[in-house]
Amino acid sequence: MPEAVSYRxxxxxxxxxxxxxxxxxxxATVRAGLLAAAERAAQDPEAAGLVLAGAGSAFIxxxxxxxxxxxxxxPALAEVVAALEAxxxxVVAAIQGVALGGGLEVALGCDARILGPKAQLGLPEVKLGLLPGAGGTQRTPRLIGPAAALPMIASGDKVPAAKAVEMGLADAVAEGDLLRAAFARVRELAxxxxxxxxxxxxxxxxxPGARxxxxxxxxxxxxRAADEPQIAAIIEAVRNSFDMPLEQGLKRERELFVMLRDDPRSKALRHVFFAERQAAHIPGLPxxxxxxxxxxxVVLGAGTMGTGIAMSFANAGIPVRIIETDAAGLERGRKRIADTYATSVKRGSLTPEARDARLALIEGAVGLEAAAGADLVVEAVxxxxxxxxxxxxxxxxxAPGAVLASNTSYLDINAMAAATSRPQDVLGMHFFSPANVMKLLEVVRAEKTSPEALATAVAVGRKxxxxPVVVGVCHGFVGNRMLSRRTQQAERLLQEGxxxxxxxxxxxxxxxxxxPFAMADLAGLDIGWRVRKATGxxxxxxxxxxxxxxxxxxxxxxxxxxPEGARAGQPDPEVQTLIEGVSRKLGITRRDISQxxxxxxxxxxxxxxxxRILEEGIAARPGDIDVVWLYGYNWPAWRGGPMHHADAVGLPRIAERLAAYADQTGDESLRPAALLRQLAAEGAGFGSLKPRGGNTTKAA
Structure with a gap:
């Protein structure tokens, strides 16, 4: 018996x-062990039945x-499930923690599923651009009905224990000893x-009415998901449970799984899965x-960003104090928070009790002295x-014992750290707007940031x-530095035609x-205008x-x-006239530009x-850049992030086109970076690069 599965x-x-x-x-050893256990229990004269369990905090x-x-x-997982079914x-599954993906498919091969109170069941393959490949799309509809199975499989979300029983996905939640409850179920069936x-x-x-x-x-x-091939495949597979016997439905499920596995969009989603996990491993952190x-x-500033950050702390159960320079500004911030929570309650995404608990964790104060006693200060002025x-x-x-963090989007963290006597406690925590919603947190490691302060910011971000993605110091860090290049080209494309x-x-x-222009209209063009006027x-x-x-x-x-407060913009001839006037003033001959x-x-x-960011060590890995763009700027996940997309297109193609555009426009910022040229010449991709370690910084 393989050691990965014990039998007694x-x-x-x-x-x-x-x-x-x-x-x-x-x-493979777990699958072999489960198969052997099913076969052994079937022949074991001492065994009235079989209970499957998981050691530690998870089932499978x-x-x-x-x-x-x-x-x-x-053995293939489908073979294991078939052996349990035969x-x-x-056979009873005793599920004390998570049973996800293939873990739930194993449980579906059992006669009953008894849950611990903290158990969670789910089929998350959709998030990798796949569908369940070992019977999940066939057995789940047969257990809870196709209309209930479809949204569960298509969302990939975890189902908590009580809900799983309510749906019919599991038999019961054990009140006491889970193993004893599973034994009782075996005896009941034996x-x-x-x-x-x-x-x-x-x-x-x-x-009646199931179809x-x-x-x-x-x-x-x-x-809702017209462009997601895994959703179309999941719909087809679940529909097959009506129209095909199980064996035929399983065969088609496997064909669909293989088709999705080989689809570039699925590969991109799998890249996202691994990139996010790799980003959690911080090079240079002991x-x-x-x-x-x-x-x-403590959060300094009760504006849009400051209140969003404060809500993030309260949502996580961490007491937070918002500090403003005057009572009026503080009151506006507190009203913004109350209104946001009220909207959540109205939508049904938050209970009134949860709202009250979160509001109770948020206090306000006027004057910087109120930062005394903080463990972490986030500046958002x-x-x-x-x-x-x-x-x-x-x-x-x-706040002598606190980690001091700035929410700046662009500015030099090293300069802020130098204004203190303990630069080792200073770093950046760049939240994205709205801060209480957006998932990305750029944690900016300055030149003298200590490992302890860095680890604190990352741990808080996860809580x-x-x-959290750790980046180095430069103007705009990773996300906004790259965004500025796109913004620059969008402006120049208008000038050119x-x-x-x-x-x-x-x-x-x-x-x-x-x-970019619809987004700029939504955010307000005057924001960037003020920045440009201030910086020249x-x-x-x-x-x-x-x-x-x-x-x-x-x-x-x-x-x-x-017009009349419309949310969707309409083309305006006045804008076209204005743009053409700018082109004439700049001496640019306009032309037709292909899509x-x-x-x-x-x-x-x-x-x-x-x-260039990778050359300078501002980001440790190409995947870190992808995670920044996926969670901070809504890059389409099925394209895997900009650096993954580059590898999919091919770096020689990208280097060649950039060089051609640089020659065509005279814009030297388009000239291929040294690393891009090198990898293209070698026939390699960004995915071949090894992570860089240590502090990363560049003069801003």
Whole structure:
């Protein structure tokens, strides 16, 4: 018997326990052990039945990710599930933690599923661009009905224990000892004809209205996810449970699984899965480093960002104090928080009790002295370096034991750290707006940031349900530095002959939810205009729009017109006239620009800047850049992030096109970066790079 699954007889019942820490993943040895246990229990005269359990805190968390992309090793999971289903004795799954993916498919091969109170069941393969490949799309509909199975499989969400029983996915939640409850279920089933197993059960498929309910759910789902091949495949597979016997349905399920596995979009989603996990491993951070406890947080500034950050702390159960310079500003911030929570209650996503508990964790104060006693201070004031340096200098003595973090989007963390006597406690924590919603947290490691402070910021980010990515110091860090290249090219495309609609269409067809100009109108053009005026930068078209009072949706006109408060912009001839005037003033002869060029001019310069970021060590891995763009800027997940997309396109193609655009336009910022040229010449991709370690910084 392989050691990954132990087998013993207890109280006349066979117990097979999966022991593959940390999460009992379905490695080849686990699959072999489960198969052997099913076969042994079937023949074991001492065993009245078989209980499957998992050691530690999980039942079976799913596939072994170390086997992804490698040749399959027998036995296949489908063979294991079939053996459990064929066992002549009752088989019961005792699920004390997660049973996900293949783990739930194993449980579906059993006669019953008894849950611990913290158990969670789910089929998350959809999040990797796949569908369950070992019977999940066939047995789940037979157990709970196709109309209920479809949204469960298509969402990939975990189902908590009580809900699983309510759905019929499990038999009961054990009140006391889980193993004893599973034994009782085996004895209840033993010695009499076993109930119909899912390979023969059809009652949920033939129930009145079952087909109609499924088709209604399928139609709504297909409309919402028209561009996601895994959703179409899941709908087909679940529909097959009506129309095919189990064996035929399983065969088609496997065909669909293989088709999705080989689809570039699925490969991109798997890349995202691994990139997010790799981002959690921080190069240069000693393994023995322990984060500080954060029992009291302070946020400086009660504006949009400050209140969103404060809500993130309260949502995670961490007491937080918002500090403003005056009572009026503080009151506006507190009202914004209350209104946001009220909206959540109205929508049903938050109970009144949870709202009250969160509001109770948020207190307000006027004056920087109120930061005393904080374990972590997050500064979220105006983007003015001298102001931030002054604040950090004062915080040095006001909050002597605290980690001091800035939420700056662009500015030099090293300069802020130098304003204190303890730069080792200073770093960046760049949240994304709205901070209480967006998942990304850029944790900016400054030149002298200590491992302990870095570990603290990362640990807090995870507790806030964010995805922390550690980056180095440079203007704009990773995300905004790359975004600035896209913004620059979008402006230049308008000057050269494109319209706002053409540019926005290029990005929405690429997969973004909004184009750059629709997004600018939504955010307000005056924000960037003020920054440009303060720094001496220019954007001729955007500046001209602002000078004409066209500052976006709030003014009813920006790059587009918004008549009578419309949310969707309409092309405006006045804008086209204005753009053509800017082109004449700059001496640019306008031309027709193809959609292909527009797309490449928007995407490839971002990739080029990503290469420079990797050259400088600002990001440790290409995957870290991808995670930043996926969670901070809504990059389409099925394209895997900009650096993964570059590898999919091919770096020689990207280098060649960038060089051609640099020659064509005279814009040397488009010239391929040294790393991009090198990898292209070698026929390699960004995915071949090894992580860089240590502190990363570049003069801002």
């Amino acid at each position: 007889i207890q109280d006349g019942i066979a117990v097979a326990t999966v022991e593959n820490p940390p999460v009992n993943a379905l490695s 968390a799913g596939a072994d990710i170390s086997e992804f992309g490698k040749p399959p090793v027998p 066992c002549p004795k009752p 010695g009499k004809p076993l109930p119909a197993r899912l390979n023969t059960r059809t009652d949920r498929l033939t129930a 109609e309910a499924f088709e209604a759910a399928a139609q709504a789902l297909a409309k 393994k023995e480093t322990r984060p500080r406890a954060v029992n009291q947080a 105006f983007e003015e370096l001298e102001l931030k340096k002054e604040i950090f200098g004062k915080l040095d003595s006001i 806030l349900a964010k995805v 494109a319209t706002p609609g053409q540019v926005d269409k290029a990005l929405t067809e690429f997969g973004f939810r909004m184009g 930068a220019t954007a001729p078209v955007a500046d001209a729009l602002c000078e004409a009072g066209r500052i976006g949706q709030k003014a009813g006109r920006g790059y587009y017109a918004y 292909e060029e527009i797309t490449e001019r928007l995407i490839y310069p971002m990739i080029n800047e990503g290469a």
